[in-house]
Amino acid sequence: MGALHEGHLELVRHALRENSDVFVSIYVNPTQFGVNEDLDKYPKTWVADMDKLQRLRKDFDQQRGKGTTGEIVGIFAPTTRVMYPTLPPTSEIDGEGSFVTITPIGKWLEGSSRPVFFRGVATVCTKLFNVVQPDRVYFGQKDIQQSVLIKRMVKDFHIPTEVRVIPTIRESDGLAMSSRNVFLGKRRRNDVSVLSRALLSARSIYNMGELSAGEIRRTAFQIFDEVLQKKDGAYLGAGKIEIDYIVLTKTDDMTTIDDEAEVDPSEGAILSAAIKTHKLKKSANR
Numbered sequence: 001m002g003a004l005h006e007g008h009l010e011l012v013r014h015a016l017r018e019n020s021d022v023f024v025s026i027y028v029n030p031t032q033f034g035v036n037e038d039l040d041k042y043p044k045t046w047v048a049d050m051d052k053l054q055r056l057r058k059d060f061d062q063q064r065g066k067g068t069t070g071e072i073v074g075i076f077a078p079t080t081r082v083m084y085p086t087l088p089p090t091s092e093i094d095g096e097g098s099f100v101t102i103t104p105i106g107k108w109l110e111g112s113s114r115p116v117f118f119r120g121v122a123t124v125c126t127k128l129f130n131v132v133q134p135d136r137v138y139f140g141q142k143d144i145q146q147s148v149l150i151k152r153m154v155k156d157f158h159i160p161t162e163v164r165v166i167p168t169i170r171e172s173d174g175l176a177m178s179s180r181n182v183f184l185g186k187r188r189r190n191d192v193s194v195l196s197r198a199l200l201s202a203r204s205i206y207n208m209g210e211l212s213a214g215e216i217r218r219t220a221f222q223i224f225d226e227v228l229q230k231k232d233g234a235y236l237g238a239g240k241i242e243i244d245y246i247v248l249t250k251t252d253d254m255t256t257i258d259d260e261a262e263v264d265p266s267e268g269a270i271l272s273a274a275i276k277t278h279k280l281k282k283s284a285n286r
């Protein structure tokens with residue numbers, strides 16, 4: 001959706017290594033934002049985005065002949081009139097329009113907090129895929145539920161494209177890069193690093209051989225607990241952190257793996273988590 005960072009550029013690099021012609025799409029899709037979400041505030045940094053892509057292109061040109069083949073042949077940055085040619089886009093749950101819905105995956109986890117989100121994503125990706133007709137599409141593991149949902153959509157609708165999912169690029173303290181990170185003030189920015197610490201510590205015990213779903217999830221919870229207990233629910237004084245979910249799921253359909261079950265190491269599992277941060281009222285105990 002633009003406001004490009006290293007995470008996005010990594011998707012482009014992968015695409016350039018694996019394809020001859022690469023299109024980069026930059027479009028802030030209104031239908032995936034709920035009515036009270038941040039569509040109007042979403043960061044837009046078009047000039048900086050073009051600079052970053054130019055630089056990446058130059059780097060690739062210098063490496064040409066060393067196993068890199070691809071070229072960025074276009075930036076697809078459509079208007080909303082082009083993407084929604086008949087009815088204006090709606091974010092209302094009961095709004096009218098031509099939509100693609102993928103359930104039950106789209107109703108769970110992030111879909112439960114953001115009820116129109118995955119409908120908007122599936123709809124706009126169908127449009128993007130129809131316009132560009134790509135052999136391969138590149139998505140980030142950061143938005144793992146989105147990637148699983150798109151894979152499901154491609155399969156169910158026989159869309160002739162391969163979905164490639166690229167590992168998450170992180171800041172030095174572990175926080176996943178994200179265009180919306182610019183909205184976090186300095187202290188809240190520090191606070192939210194608890195999320196990546198929790199996920200990475202759960203991953204490390206799995207990598208050391210722990211297969212119990214309950215143990216893996218508990219490891220993540222423990223990281224939050226250590227921090228939250230210190231501050232009576234308020235972490236580092238900047239705001240309150242509330243855990244929305246920490247769930248271990250299967251990789252293909254995102255069904256929950258119960259705490260009593262074990263992860264099948266031949267399949268792996270997805271640990272996804274979301275937190276909500278609230279600013280404390282001025283009168284709150286700091």
Ligand SMILES: Nc1ncnc2c1ncn2[C@@H]1O[C@H](COP(=O)(O)OP(=O)(O)OP(=O)(O)O)[C@@H](O)[C@H]1O
Nearest residue numbers: 001002007139140142143168169176177178179180
């Ligand atoms: N840190 C990252 N590492 C790898 N891929 C990423 C990263 N951040 C985003 N992506 C991927 O880039 C694609 C475009 O994402 P998008 O434009 O929504 O950026 P974003 O940083 O995820 O924004 P937001 O902050 O709104 O979630 C998605 O497939 C997303 O998963």
Ligand SMILES: CC(C)(CO)[C@@H](O)C(=O)[O-]
Nearest residue numbers: 001029032121124125143
């Ligand atoms: C998949 C996507 C491009 C749809 O607008 C968006 O949700 C994103 O960038 O992650």
Ligand code: BAL
Nearest residue numbers: 001032033117143146
């Ligand atoms: N990267 C996901 C896009 C969104 O949260 O709207």
